Amino acid sequence: MPAGWLLLLVLLIAALGYGLGRRRALVSAGGNIRVLHSLPAAYGWNVAMAVLIPSLLVLALWSFAAPRVIGAMVVPLLGAGEGEVSLLMGDVRRVAEGLVRLGVDVSTVAPEGLRERLGEVGIALGQDVSPATLAAAARYDVLAARSDWLMTVLVLAIALGAAAWTIRRTTSALRARNEVERGVLGLLVAAALVAIATTVGIVLALISNTIKFFGLYPATDFFFGTTWSPSFGGGSELGILPLVWGTLYISAISLLVAVPLGLLSAIYLSEYASPRVRAWAKPMLEVLAGIPSIVYGLFALLTVGPALLVVFGDGGLGIMQGGTAVITAGLVMGIMLIPFVSSLSDDIINAVPQAIRDGSLGLGATPSETIRQVVIPAALPGIMGAILLAASRAIGETMIVVLGAGAAARLSLNPFDAMTTITAKIVSQLTGDSDFNSPEALVAFALGMTLFVVTLALNVLALWIVRRYREQYE
Amino acid sequence: MNDLRLFERAQAVDETKISAKGVNVHYGAAHALKDVSVEIGDRRVTAFIGPSGCGKSTFLRCLNRMNDTIPSARVTGRIELDGQDIYDPRVDPVQLRAKVGMVFQKPNPFPKSIYENVAYGPRIHGLARSRADMDAIVEKALRRAALWNEAKDRLNAPGTGLSGGQQQRLCIARAVATEPEVLLMDEPCSALDPIATAQVEELIDELRQNYSVVIVTHSMQQAARVSQRTAFFHLGHLVEYGETGQIFTNPRDPRTESYISGRIG
Amino acid sequence: MTDLPANGPAGSIPVHRPARSILETDARTRARNRAEARFRAYGLGALLAGLAFLAILLASILWNGLGAFTQTRLALPVELTESELDPEGTRDPAALAKVSTFGYEDLLEAAMARLVAEEGIATELEPGDLADLLSSGAAAQVRDAVLADPSLIGRTVTFDVLAASRVDGYVKGRVTRESLADDRNLSPAHLDVADALIADGDLTRGFNPAFVLGADASEKRPEAAGIGIAMLGSLYMMLVVLGLSLPIGVAASIYLEEFAPKNRFTDFIEVNIANLAAVPSIVFGILGLVAFIQFAGLPTSAPLVGGLVLTLMTLPTIIIVTRASLKAVPPSIRDAALGVGASRMQAVFHHVLPLAIPGIMTGTIIGMARALGETAPLLLIGMVGFVASNPPDGVLDGFVSPNSAMPAQIYEWAKRADPAFYERAWGGIIVLLVFLLLMNLAAVLVRRRFERRW
Numbered sequence A: 001m002p003a004g005w006l007l008l009l010v011l012l013i014a015a016l017g018y019g020l021g022r023r024r025a026l027v028s029a030g031g032n033i034r035v036l037h038s039l040p041a042a043y044g045w046n047v048a049m050a051v052l053i054p055s056l057l058v059l060a061l062w063s064f065a066a067p068r069v070i071g072a073m074v075v076p077l078l079g080a081g082e083g084e085v086s087l088l089m090g091d092v093r094r095v096a097e098g099l100v101r102l103g104v105d106v107s108t109v110a111p112e113g114l115r116e117r118l119g120e121v122g123i124a125l126g127q128d129v130s131p132a133t134l135a136a137a138a139r140y141d142v143l144a145a146r147s148d149w150l151m152t153v154l155v156l157a158i159a160l161g162a163a164a165w166t167i168r169r170t171t172s173a174l175r176a177r178n179e180v181e182r183g184v185l186g187l188l189v190a191a192a193l194v195a196i197a198t199t200v201g202i203v204l205a206l207i208s209n210t211i212k213f214f215g216l217y218p219a220t221d222f223f224f225g226t227t228w229s230p231s232f233g234g235g236s237e238l239g240i241l242p243l244v245w246g247t248l249y250i251s252a253i254s255l256l257v258a259v260p261l262g263l264l265s266a267i268y269l270s271e272y273a274s275p276r277v278r279a280w281a282k283p284m285l286e287v288l289a290g291i292p293s294i295v296y297g298l299f300a301l302l303t304v305g306p307a308l309l310v311v312f313g314d315g316g317l318g319i320m321q322g323g324t325a326v327i328t329a330g331l332v333m334g335i336m337l338i339p340f341v342s343s344l345s346d347d348i349i350n351a352v353p354q355a356i357r358d359g360s361l362g363l364g365a366t367p368s369e370t371i372r373q374v375v376i377p378a379a380l381p382g383i384m385g386a387i388l389l390a391a392s393r394a395i396g397e398t399m400i401v402v403l404g405a406g407a408a409a410r411l412s413l414n415p416f417d418a419m420t421t422i423t424a425k426i427v428s429q430l431t432g433d434s435d436f437n438s439p440e441a442l443v444a445f446a447l448g449m450t451l452f453v454v455t456l457a458l459n460v461l462a463l464w465i466v467r468r469y470r471e472q473y474e
Numbered sequence B: 001m002n003d004l005r006l007f008e009r010a011q012a013v014d015e016t017k018i019s020a021k022g023v024n025v026h027y028g029a030a031h032a033l034k035d036v037s038v039e040i041g042d043r044r045v046t047a048f049i050g051p052s053g054c055g056k057s058t059f060l061r062c063l064n065r066m067n068d069t070i071p072s073a074r075v076t077g078r079i080e081l082d083g084q085d086i087y088d089p090r091v092d093p094v095q096l097r098a099k100v101g102m103v104f105q106k107p108n109p110f111p112k113s114i115y116e117n118v119a120y121g122p123r124i125h126g127l128a129r130s131r132a133d134m135d136a137i138v139e140k141a142l143r144r145a146a147l148w149n150e151a152k153d154r155l156n157a158p159g160t161g162l163s164g165g166q167q168q169r170l171c172i173a174r175a176v177a178t179e180p181e182v183l184l185m186d187e188p189c190s191a192l193d194p195i196a197t198a199q200v201e202e203l204i205d206e207l208r209q210n211y212s213v214v215i216v217t218h219s220m221q222q223a224a225r226v227s228q229r230t231a232f233f234h235l236g237h238l239v240e241y242g243e244t245g246q247i248f249t250n251p252r253d254p255r256t257e258s259y260i261s262g263r264i265g
Numbered sequence C: 001m002t003d004l005p006a007n008g009p010a011g012s013i014p015v016h017r018p019a020r021s022i023l024e025t026d027a028r029t030r031a032r033n034r035a036e037a038r039f040r041a042y043g044l045g046a047l048l049a050g051l052a053f054l055a056i057l058l059a060s061i062l063w064n065g066l067g068a069f070t071q072t073r074l075a076l077p078v079e080l081t082e083s084e085l086d087p088e089g090t091r092d093p094a095a096l097a098k099v100s101t102f103g104y105e106d107l108l109e110a111a112m113a114r115l116v117a118e119e120g121i122a123t124e125l126e127p128g129d130l131a132d133l134l135s136s137g138a139a140a141q142v143r144d145a146v147l148a149d150p151s152l153i154g155r156t157v158t159f160d161v162l163a164a165s166r167v168d169g170y171v172k173g174r175v176t177r178e179s180l181a182d183d184r185n186l187s188p189a190h191l192d193v194a195d196a197l198i199a200d201g202d203l204t205r206g207f208n209p210a211f212v213l214g215a216d217a218s219e220k221r222p223e224a225a226g227i228g229i230a231m232l233g234s235l236y237m238m239l240v241v242l243g244l245s246l247p248i249g250v251a252a253s254i255y256l257e258e259f260a261p262k263n264r265f266t267d268f269i270e271v272n273i274a275n276l277a278a279v280p281s282i283v284f285g286i287l288g289l290v291a292f293i294q295f296a297g298l299p300t301s302a303p304l305v306g307g308l309v310l311t312l313m314t315l316p317t318i319i320i321v322t323r324a325s326l327k328a329v330p331p332s333i334r335d336a337a338l339g340v341g342a343s344r345m346q347a348v349f350h351h352v353l354p355l356a357i358p359g360i361m362t363g364t365i366i367g368m369a370r371a372l373g374e375t376a377p378l379l380l381i382g383m384v385g386f387v388a389s390n391p392p393d394g395v396l397d398g399f400v401s402p403n404s405a406m407p408a409q410i411y412e413w414a415k416r417a418d419p420a421f422y423e424r425a426w427g428g429i430i431v432l433l434v435f436l437l438l439m440n441l442a443a444v445l446v447r448r449r450f451e452r453r454w
Helices: A003-028 A040-078 A082-102 A114-120 A131-169 A176-216 A219-224 A241-272 A275-290 A293-312 A326-351 A354-362 A367-396 A399-404 A422-430 A439-472 B002-013 B056-063 B093-099 B114-124 B131-144 B148-154 B164-177 B194-207 B220-226 B244-249 B254-260 C027-069 C093-098 C101-118 C127-133 C138-148 C165-172 C188-199 C209-213 C228-259 C264-276 C281-295 C303-328 C331-339 C344-373 C376-380 C406-415 C420-450
Strands: B016-027 B030-041 B045-049 B073-081 B100-103 B182-186 B212-216 B229-234 B237-243 C070-079 C156-162 C203-207
Touching: A003 A040, A003 A131, A040 A082, A040 A131, A040 A176, A082 A114, A082 A131, A176 A219, A176 A439, A176 C228, A176 C264, A176 C281, A176 C303, A176 C344, A241 A275, A241 A326, A241 A367, A241 A422, A241 C027, A275 A326, A275 C027, A293 A326, A293 A399, A293 C027, A293 C344, A293 C406, A293 C420, A326 A367, A326 A399, A326 A439, A326 C027, A354 A367, A354 B100, A354 B164, A367 A422, A367 A439, A367 B114, A367 C027, A367 C281, A399 A422, A399 C376, A399 C406, A422 A439, A422 C281, A422 C376, A439 C264, A439 C281, B016 B056, B016 B212, B030 B056, B030 B212, B030 B229, B045 B056, B045 B220, B056 B073, B056 B182, B056 B212, B056 B229, B093 B100, B093 C027, B100 B164, B114 B131, B114 B164, B131 B148, B131 B164, B131 B194, B148 B164, B164 B182, B164 B194, B194 B212, B194 B220, B212 B220, B220 B244, B229 B244, B229 B254, B237 B244, B237 B254, B244 B254, C027 C070, C027 C209, C027 C420, C070 C101, C070 C165, C093 C138, C101 C127, C101 C138, C101 C188, C127 C188, C138 C156, C165 C188, C165 C203, C165 C420, C188 C203, C209 C228, C209 C420, C228 C264, C228 C303, C228 C344, C228 C406, C264 C303, C281 C303, C281 C376, C303 C344, C303 C376, C331 C344, C344 C406, C344 C420, C376 C406, C406 C420
Parallel strands: B030 B237, B045 B212, B045 B229, B100 B182, B182 B212
Antiparallel strands: B016 B030, B016 B073, B229 B237, C070 C156, C070 C203
């Protein structure tokens, strides 16, 4: 039975269970709901939840595990080597799917002409079906049918069993509400654990592939190599240093733009601007933060790059070769980060107590003296935290550098040169038709790991600084 | 007897430092201070008393134009310092505040060292020509604030690390370091314990020799202890102003009497 | 008392004294005031610079992108000769389908030659060259019309065909005679013909609904590319994001805010969420690639996978906002519910949660707006790099059949070689920003309408 129908059936059982549970509770109370421990609906929900949670869990796990288990069981039939298995298994699955669509008896079908027949039902194959593949596919179908049958029986048995058991337990004294609430609490906890599962997933995905990469390519060459020249034909040099340099250079330029502009804007808005100006200018500035980075990427590629080229290119000063360069990406990223820096700084500056400002103004200091000599030093830890957060943003930004920085990995001091970054190379190594087991593709995971560790460290540090800073004034 | 006559004579030569005529303050639509006129003498302590929200702090903040920092505040009337209108357009509030210093309700030391806290005012006003000058100014200010003995060994420690009473004396030292002529104090002891309060009160009495001190206080006992003149504010009006002894022993206005006897407030 | 100096306590310390009168400003104060004015000017300058960048960015988007919403078309009378299209005269659809688009090229060439002749335009171009003025998709357009209605054969029908992208660019001012000097697709002579056709009213520029609603086109036909299918892909992704991140996010927030014990494990979850909010989006792309495509075996390029990845990215935002709005509900409400004998769960679900709904809605809309514009993770799960030309077969099929998404489509256009696609990319940005604007507007309205102050 297809999973969809099974799902509907389970829902139906749950709905029936709800009705029966509710009725049984009412009957056991002799129709007087004041005798019941909980509201009648709670008894119904208790049954429904007892049905849904275990049976859906089994359904999900089985659907996920079955293809893998069956796949592993038919692999020996292929008699293929390590490397080919994954390719051949793709064919096996497609043929198996096709045989079902054709509706033929898998024990009698012949491999000849099968490719064409499968083509007619929408299964395209890259090569003719070999007898081994066909045998595996046939076996696959048999096993899949058996697994489907087993799953149906198991899930329905669980659903019905749980319904029967819970309905039997339903009496007026059953603390149905408490049981339902325990179940709901379990679901809430499960939702909260998604956050941890995400982090664990990220770490596992990065670590497993990074280890695979370091098995193929020496870690020292990766971390200390000064050349980045991947070639899928082999003989790649995959040194991260040029990418780190490009990343840091672009981030530094973006911070040079964003920090002064963002900080000064925040100061002006919080200390000088009239309420009317503030009410208009602050949301306007924040619009910059709401614009997706792809827009900034296009802006860098098609507006800022060409504009810079007019001034610094061959027609002008002659120090810029193409529109995509460190300065282009850095400048545009800086613009993107202005509202980020300014709204963080705004919070931090406003956290400095008014009493301290008054103290300074009361001594005859001008507002700017108060800001520069009292407010900013007092807010400095918080501002440092904000800058670290902005730096982490800059290091992890992808679209602007993919479109605006160029593709050449080089160690150069000239900001008008094209360079590239860790994020841009993750994209280029993992897109396109690359073999995911080659070092050239796996290096992306090592790059991702580096990026993750660096940004995580920056974030943890920044959040810690900001939190300590806030506690100081609370 | 002789002493007493001397005191009487000193009072006779006492001149007016600040003179306010018909001062009104509005915060937006709220009329916080209504037609207040008062003369504040030089080298004396003047206390403003009254229940919460009566306008005494508002009036104090008018005297060095701290109300300028509140966008919704509007001040009308005339306030003169040594006969010069402090709301004259030619007056730079920065320069005014250097002459009329202020100590706030809650101790608000800057998050800097003790030394830097005191040196801050002289530095922005350019009062010291050298490091030695500054050292001398800081020492003098800390001595005046009776903090020198406690702080001299830890001048580079953060000012926020001092106790509450010490912090408030640090703020007083910070204010006197700029050599003001008038010192405004907005409930300077309300955040302090009794011992620290006694120390600060003693200090106020000493400061009177050099400055005109205006103190806003909730505590009538404090007003009686430290001030020579007392002004009683109620609902934005200046109800009564006179010699402290007279206000507390023989108030003329029934409202003053009610407040002093604890019936309103 | 007599030994007190007359004016203030000067003592023996040599100090600079400010002016005696407060009515005169001394030099030092003047200098300080100048510094004050300078500092203020820096602040204003920084603010204006930020706003100027915004203005330049928006102007650049509108200036470059509005063109994508109009397209140049030619009203072309085509004689659908029977001898070419249906030599046997059977009108049998199978026989008609045997004539490929190549067979229609001749009809178009003839039609162009006739049009030019009728309008009395003098040109040295051969009929074959004249057809270069048309989009290479024009033949397919005519063929589709004929196959749909075989009765057209033998008649002369006026088709509204797309002009070639160079001609469109010329009409929009992007292409000039100089820029065509070494262009293999079109020559300045073509532009003379185009000028004449414009003068006669045959070649016109009009609104282009196909850009907003239509499918992407191949590298050769930028004039036909549209963002409609990618919009559909984005819609499917947003459905996934909404369907998953809202319940999970709200459930997680309720647990953390209302039930979680204050212990190290709860702290760990909270630190985790705060950090996830700042993990670079490309890392989520890697997670999606490994977890959903390689490990779970979900199809590449599917909006379902994109939606799952964006869900994980959006969750921290929704959790943070939801917790804030739960926290804003005063404890007295909970106490009141508990006081009449409700369980904690009932207090939360009956009283606290309904009051927090406006805040949750605002947070969800803002989180989804951010997810809608996110591009980097989509690159890694294969939502770029192919032509999104067909709408999905069914409603459910839309979740798993390969598609693009608006930002991914924009990136795809930005990468293509023909600059005519840049106009499409900018136009796509306008469409994307309109959606973001609407979503943010909705968030503001929800906040205004339902905001409650305690």
